[in-house]
Amino acid sequence: MKRLLTRQNMIITAALLVVYIIVQVLLSTGIISAFYETNLILGGIGIIMAVSLNLITGFAGQFTLGHAGFMAIGAYFSAVMTVKWGMPFILSLLGGACLAAVMGFLIGLPTLRLKGDYLAIATLGMGEVIRVVLLNTKYVGGAAGLFGIPRITNWTWIFVCSVVTVLCIRNLLWSSYGRACISVREDEVAAEIMGVDITHYKVLAFVVGAFFAGLGGALYSHYYYFIQPGGFGFMKSIEYLVMVVLGGMGSITGSVMAAIVLTVINVFLQQYSAIRMILYALLLIIIMIFRPEGLMGSKEFSTAMFRRFERRDDRGSAGGQ
Amino acid sequence: MKMRKLLAVTLLLAFVLVMTAGCGGTDANKTETKPAATDAAEVILGANFELSGAVAVYGQTKMNGVEIAIDEINKAGGILGKQVKLIKYDNKGDDAEALSLTTRLMTEDKIVTMLGPVTSGRVMVAVPVSEQFKIPLVTGTGTAAAITVADGKVNQYAFRICYTDEYQGKLAGKFAATSLGGKTAAMLVNQNDDYSIGLSEAFKTTFEENGGKVIEQVSFTNDDVNFNTALTKIIATNPDVLYVPAYYEQDALIAKQARELGYTKPIIGGDGWDSADYLLQTAGAAALQEVYFVNHYFSGDAEPAVKAFVDAYTAKYNETPSSFSALGYDTAMFVKDAIERAGSLDPVAIRDAMAATKEFKGITGNLAMGENHDPIKSAVIISFDADGKPILKEKLQ
Known part of the structure; x- marks a missing residue:
């Protein structure tokens, strides 16, 4: 208990509360208009997706191209729970996330024995399988999609869920489990010699990542009224992968920043249809030339950056929004 | 590191895919409708189209048709004596963007009616937003049944001018x-x-x-x-x-x-x-x-209205207009017709006028708006002559 109540933790909690309250007030007074609210939600979902993908790709070093598949599972299952079974939203959220985690476990167990290219292809295939299964399932609307989903996701849900995601993944990484995951990334052979069960930790990272991707999907489907299997294809996975690479593989705060930056850039580019994709790609190329390690590299943005004499083991924090 | 190389290849591939998909047509941005003298004296319409991404070809050809119509309307003196300003956004064929752009057009840009989106999935996302802000949307090409009628209830602000699947x-x-x-x-x-x-x-x-x-x-x-x-x-x-x-x-x-x-x-x-x-x-x-x-229509039709449109289109874009272009043109003209009959720029009045459409003469046939906001209109059957040129086989009502 005493360790939880450090000055640093209290500052962060206070800062988060202030951010939450300010945005909530701006929203209810209409200063943040309905349009900017949709982008706020989209950015929040981006944070959840990018941070969870970063755990798999950036920290555990497993290159996956199927993250949108887990998002689809979360989105569809939670929507079915609310629309068809009449469950409360909180249960649907957890249900969607848990089913995605179970799928992550079932798929991760065999595929994570593969490395590099092979794993990338296997996860790519997995994402496609999920999409095609949804496409051919009449119960969830098939190719026509599932509609009539109530809009329940709002700023409060998004804020709480993204803070919980960041906090859980940060705490996992700063535990012995997280260090084991990072050791797998750094050198599998060395880690194995030191007694780390590498498959175990890879699967762990995969399952936790899938869980939060499912959560992101559940939030998504309860904001956009309608979901279609086509919305969760290969390009969606790439979209989140770009966030992770741009933010820095192995930096949670980097992913958070990248999710926000890319959402904002997208809003600016919406009116320039003809040169939109060129500008977007150009921007990424420029950032990658000058910051090949991503915006944050593997560093974290933390309160410790401001207080140099902080003790070393206090380093790192959940970071601001 | 091996992973870095793999990453580079994957990202490169992804961008090539996106770029090639987005390069279908190039003329979408050619014409900006010119703003009128004062803001209050304009009719502001919004377009939320798939101008880049996998279905960009549909979005761009439809947009070409819309722009011909808007040009024509403005040259003839506008709607209710006011010039039309068209605000265009690209939703890349993405559901999330289609929704946020609908919100943007309806709240930030203060449009009176939205044109689009082009494909059914994107329209499905936009419909609840138009119901929320009580501003009508008209799709020229969204054919899924659930756009206008969901769970046995007619969506009050959603209209389509093409026939359903x-x-x-x-x-x-x-x-x-x-x-x-x-x-x-x-x-x-x-x-x-x-x-x-x-x-x-x-x-x-x-x-x-x-x-x-x-x-x-x-x-x-x-x-x-x-x-x-x-x-x-x-x-x-x-x-x-x-x-x-x-x-x-x-x-x-x-x-x-x-x-x-x-x-x-x-x-x-x-x-x-x-x-x-x-x-x-x-x-x-x-x-x-x-x-x-x-x-929806036959581009070689001898009817003067069709011929005028096909000529104008061919002169401007140097290709025969597809059904998408014709439906884009009709979408804009249908909106004009409804606003004129409503006699005001109040979105609710425009909605009522749209629902009450009895006879609208379009390029793609005469249209009456049905109870379900699905049009009752004619269709054509096309076949081919010995040289493979399309000919009109039959007109169906």
């Missing part, structure tokens, strides 16, 4: 059974595509109601290019007609391969076949004999 499937079924006198039919259906499934179901029902029988149905998927196995199976049952509700890239291959396998009886399709040039290039004139498809 069900309607054109029915027309094809009736045409096959009566005009062609077919007794047996086979269907080749894209099982991953909502449009294809919708059309095939409606075709089957109507064809069988009119005394025919569907004796064989074979499925394929989006990426298929070789249909020999499926066609061999179908030809073995010797159907009087073959119904192929799919898009023109695959339609051309199916027509070609079916003829190569010796099938000479009629092949019938839906508006997905609408790319006469592509069909001729890929399948050849011989394969297109006895091919019929249901379409």
Whole structure:
């Protein structure tokens, strides 16, 4: 208990509360208009997706191209729970996330024995399988999609869920489990010699990542009224992968920043249809030339950056929004 | 690190895919409608279209039609004496963006009516937003049934001016059974595509109601290019007609391969076949004999309005307008008609005028708005002459 109540933790909690309250007030007074609210939600979902993908790709070093598949599972299952079974939203959220985690476990167990290219292809295939299964399932609307989903996701849900995601993944990484995951990334052979069960930790990272991707999907489907299997294809996975690479593989705060930056850039580019994709790609190329390690590299943005004499083991924090 | 290389290759591939998909047409941004003297004296319309991404070709050709219409309206003095300002945004064919752009147009830009989106999925996302802000949206090409009627309830602010999948499937079924006198039919259906499934179901029902029988149905998927196995199976049952509700890239291959396998009886399709040039290039004139498809309009129609539009379009974009362009033009004209009848820029009054449309003369036929906000309008059946040029076979009401 005493360790939880450090000055640093209290500052962060206070800062988060202030951010939450300010945005909530701006929203209810209409200063943040309905349009900017949709982008706020989209950015929040981006944070959840990018941070969870970063755990798999950036920290555990497993290159996956199927993250949108887990998002689809979360989105569809939670929507079915609310629309068809009449469950409360909180249960649907957890249900969607848990089913995605179970799928992550079932798929991760065999595929994570593969490395590099092979794993990338296997996860790519997995994402496609999920999409095609949804496409051919009449119960969830098939190719026509599932509609009539109530809009329940709002700023409060998004804020709480993204803070919980960041906090859980940060705490996992700063535990012995997280260090084991990072050791797998750094050198599998060395880690194995030191007694780390590498498959175990890879699967762990995969399952936790899938869980939060499912959560992101559940939030998504309860904001956009309608979901279609086509919305969760290969390009969606790439979209989140770009966030992770741009933010820095192995930096949670980097992913958070990248999710926000890319959402904002997208809003600016919406009116320039003809040169939109060129500008977007150009921007990424420029950032990658000058910051090949991503915006944050593997560093974290933390309160410790401001207080140099902080003790070393206090380093790192959940970071601001 | 090996992973870095892999990452680089994957990202590169992804961008190449996006860029090539987005390069279908280039003229979408050519004309900006000019702003009028003062803000208050304008009619602000919004367009939320798929101008980049996988379905960019549809979005861009439709936008071309919209722009011809807006130019024409402004030259003739605008709507209610006010110039029209069109605010265009690109939703890249993404659901999330279609929703946020609908919100942007309806709250930030203060539009009175939204045109688009182009594809059904994106319209589905936009409809609840238009219901929320009580501003009408008109899609010229969203054909899914649930756009206008969801769970037995009519969406008050959503309209479409094209016929639904069900309607054109029915027309094809009736045409096959009566005009062609077919007794047996086979269907080749894209099982991953909502449009294809919708059309095939409606075709089957109507064809069988009119005394025919569907004796064989074979499925394929989006990426298929070789249909020999499926066609061999179908030809073995010797159907009087073959119904192929799919898009023109695959339609051309199916027509070609079916003829190569010796099938000479009629092949019938839906508006997905609408790319006469592509069909001729890929399948050849011989394969297109006895091919019929249901379409929104015929670009060679002698009617003055159609001719004027086709001429204006060809002069500006140097290509024959597809159904998408014609429907884009009609969408803008339909909105103009409704605003003029409403006599005000109040979105609710415009909505009422749209719902009360009795006779709107469009390029794609005369239209009356039905109770479900689905239009009651005519359709055409296109076939091909000996040189593979499209000709008007029949006009259906």
